[in-house]
Amino acid sequence: MTDQRAAAGPAAQVVVVGSINMDMISLSKRLPAPGETLMGEAFAMTPGGKGANQAVAAARLGAPVAFLSRVGTQAHGRELLAALAAEGIATEGVVVDEAALPGIAVIMVASEGGENSIVYVPGSNADLAPADVDAGAALLQGARVLVAQLEVPVPAIRRAFELARAAGVTTILNAAPALPAGAELLPLTDWLVLNETEAAQFAGLPAGGLEEAGQAARALLLQGPHQVAVTLGAQGVLLCEATGALTHLPARVVKAVDTVGAGDTFVGGLATGLAEGMAAADAVRLGQAAAAIAVSRSGVQSAMPRRAELAEEL
Numbered sequence: 001m002t003d004q005r006a007a008a009g010p011a012a013q014v015v016v017v018g019s020i021n022m023d024m025i026s027l028s029k030r031l032p033a034p035g036e037t038l039m040g041e042a043f044a045m046t047p048g049g050k051g052a053n054q055a056v057a058a059a060r061l062g063a064p065v066a067f068l069s070r071v072g073t074q075a076h077g078r079e080l081l082a083a084l085a086a087e088g089i090a091t092e093g094v095v096v097d098e099a100a101l102p103g104i105a106v107i108m109v110a111s112e113g114g115e116n117s118i119v120y121v122p123g124s125n126a127d128l129a130p131a132d133v134d135a136g137a138a139l140l141q142g143a144r145v146l147v148a149q150l151e152v153p154v155p156a157i158r159r160a161f162e163l164a165r166a167a168g169v170t171t172i173l174n175a176a177p178a179l180p181a182g183a184e185l186l187p188l189t190d191w192l193v194l195n196e197t198e199a200a201q202f203a204g205l206p207a208g209g210l211e212e213a214g215q216a217a218r219a220l221l222l223q224g225p226h227q228v229a230v231t232l233g234a235q236g237v238l239l240c241e242a243t244g245a246l247t248h249l250p251a252r253v254v255k256a257v258d259t260v261g262a263g264d265t266f267v268g269g270l271a272t273g274l275a276e277g278m279a280a281a282d283a284v285r286l287g288q289a290a291a292a293i294a295v296s297r298s299g300v301q302s303a304m305p306r307r308a309e310l311a312e313e314l
């Protein structure tokens with residue numbers, strides 16, 4: 001590992017294939033009614049998308065990360081690329097499309113009550129194709145972990161997972177959103193990660209508490225993954241291993257300020273731990289420790305901790 005890092009920059013240990021968006025967020029006292037124009041109180045533009053979020057989470061925790069994606073450079077696409085580079089994430093696997101818009105999420109938040117309304121335009125994320133993944137295939141040589149979510153087309157993820165399997169790279173599928181089309185990836189998945197709502201949807205079983213999460217995890221395990229981690233918000237994680245054995249790993253009690261992006265921080269931490277060769281439960285704990293810090297701060301990428309901040313937690 002050290003030898004690779006000494007050469008021309010570190011070889012990516014974690015490769016993330018997925019979405020990247022610009023989130024455009026307005027704050028107003030309440031949400032506007034149809035046809036209404038309201039005066040806003042604040043505006044912010046921040047990089048997002050589950051793929052980019054998870055890449056940033058892993059990079060902050062010290063993993064050498066490469067991103068496989070597609071970004072339109074109209075509107076604010078170039079800023080998205082610059083933001084990845086500023087985190088030390090390798091971007092040569094990102095296909096730049098001068099003719100397209102990047103993914104954009106227009107988010108309206110009410111300052112009184114916190115309700116929100118979101119319009120998400122996938123832009124270039126919807127165009128990620130297997131050929132784009134092939135163009136970045138070299139990134140998987142020497143990588144330890146490949147991470148994907150379901151915000152880009154399944155054929156591209158399938159291609160990445162096939163290449164990963166051939167190269168002996170551990171695959172993590174974060175089945176968010178829980179699109180039925182993602183099920184075809186399960187035979188190529190080592191780790192399946194989803195929250196309890198997604199687990200129920202993906203397994204076609206009722207949602208509920210710990211017991212239901214366990215049932216969903218065991219049902220999903222039969223479709224191919226070797227480990228299923230169901231995240232339960234403040235209740236932590238239910239880990240289901242290949243034997244069907246279930247372990248509940250409680251979350252640290254923190255004062256939650258903003259839980260948006262908790263799952264992305266968790267996945268980035270899990271990927272980092274696995275890339276470092278940690279045992280399953282230890283890698284889950286690393287993800288949980290990072291997520292516990294992230295939820296205690298506002299923002300998504302801006303709330304993700306650096307490795308040194310985790311020292312006390314672990």
Ligand code: ADP
Nearest residue numbers: 195231232233234236251256262263288291292
């Ligand atoms: P998602 O954001 O995908 O819905 P969760 O809400 O389940 O995911 O959160 C992912 C992980 O983040 C949890 O398993 C837990 O370890 C941690 N986490 C989330 N919310 C809290 C919280 N309020 N306190 C402590 N840890 C939390």
